[in-house]
Amino acid sequence: MNEEYIKRINAVxxxxxxxxxxxxxxxxxSQIAFYSPFHFHRIFKMITNETLNNYIGRKRIEKAAALLLHKKDIAISDLVTQLGFTSSSTFTRAFKKxxxxSPTAFRKSNPHKFSKISQLNSKNGQIETNYDTYICNIINLKKWTTMHANIAIKEMPKQDLAYVTHIGVEGLETAFYKIIKWATPRNILENPTSKIIRVFHDSFKxxxxxxxxxxxxxxxxxxxxxxxxxxxxxxxxGKFIVGRYEIEPVDFEKAWTGLFIWMNENGYTKAAANPFEIYHNNFTEHPEKKCIVDLCIPI
Structure with missing residues (x-):
């Protein structure tokens, strides 16, 4: 794909x-991307596999969902105003679709059991969870987190990044390869303080x-x-919850879920900034093929 297209869409x-x-x-x-409206819309859909209106609508609904999960005191009527919906009924219909x-039912759901992945095993959008099994899973996850994570609250400085954008979980290794290929001839990786980072602009929840x-x-x-x-x-x-793990790649979802549970149970609230991972090794060189990684949640 044309690199200039990606650069301009990143700004959008x-x-x-x-x-x-x-x-x-x-x-x-389209002016931000320096394209005509027609050309911009075509390129945007090619990169995101969504029309511009669908993308914006989805991001607004997902922002509402994030606020419902992390800000228990925010009124649903305030979300309608903040996110530009014409009425509460319009917002509720879009959210339920x-x-x-509904937003009210979503808020009452336990935030740890609600995810888009859960819906793969649901009917008509309603999540089916055995409560006793769920509680057992949470207890086991808390034990696993205690065994595998060293968790601390840290003030972290501003960090400048060179980055590439990747959408979706498929082909993720290509994005890592691109940034490493770019950094290697510039000797950036030779600096021991330089780290590979993955920033999440969306939540898998x-x-x-x-x-x-x-x-x-x-x-x-x-x-x-x-x-x-x-x-x-x-x-x-800013201030972050930082969990240091030494885990296999398949354990990343478990590690993130456990860290968010730790956050909630210790009375912290996620800030508006994006969570990210800091990698401290090449897991392929680890004797047990494990990643040494910091998971960072802004608070």
Missing amino acids: FEYIDANLDSELALETL YYGQ ITPPEKVRMSIGITLNQPIAVEGEIGLTQIEK
């Missing part, structure tokens, strides 16, 4: 993320796996010029 992604409470007109977004239940957008990046210690699909971004300084 960032604008949409920051302005979901505003009008996001085709003309405005996407998640199979509320977004279908094939639509989750991620930035695969490498930390930078000095300014550098980039071109094509390699972009520059920042992780702002």
Whole structure:
């Protein structure tokens, strides 16, 4: 795919993320991408596999879902206003169409059992969970987290990243290969403080796996010029829950779920920033093929 297309659409992604409470007109977004509206819409759909309107509508509903999960005091009527819906009934219909239940029912659901993956085993959008089994699974997950994670609250500095965008869980290794291939001849990896990072712009709790957008990046210690699909971004300084794990790749979902449970049970609330992973080794070189990784939740 044309690298210039990706670079320009990345700028649109960032604008949409920051302005979901505003009008996001085709003309405005096409100007950000420096394309005609027709050409922009065609390229956007080619990259995201969604029309612009569908993408914006989904992101607004998913933002509402995230706020319902993480901000128990926010009123549903406030979400209608904040996210630009014309009425509560319009918002409720759109939400129920996407998640199979009303915003009120969604809020009452336990946040750890609700995920798009759960719906694969559901009927008519309603999640079927045996309560006793669920509680047993949570207890086992908490024990697993205690055994495998070293968890701390840390103030982390601002981090500059060079990154590539990847959407979905398929072909993820290609994105890691691209950023490593770019960094290697520039000797960035030779700096012991440089780390590979994966930033999650969407949550697997509320977004279908094939639509989750991620930035695969490498930390930078000095300014550098980039071109094509390699972009520059920042992780702002702040307070984070940091869980250090030494785990197999198949255990990442379990590790993230356990860390969010730890967050809730210890009275912390997720901040608006994006969670991310920091990799400290090449798992293929580990004697047990394990990743040494920090999972970071902004609070």
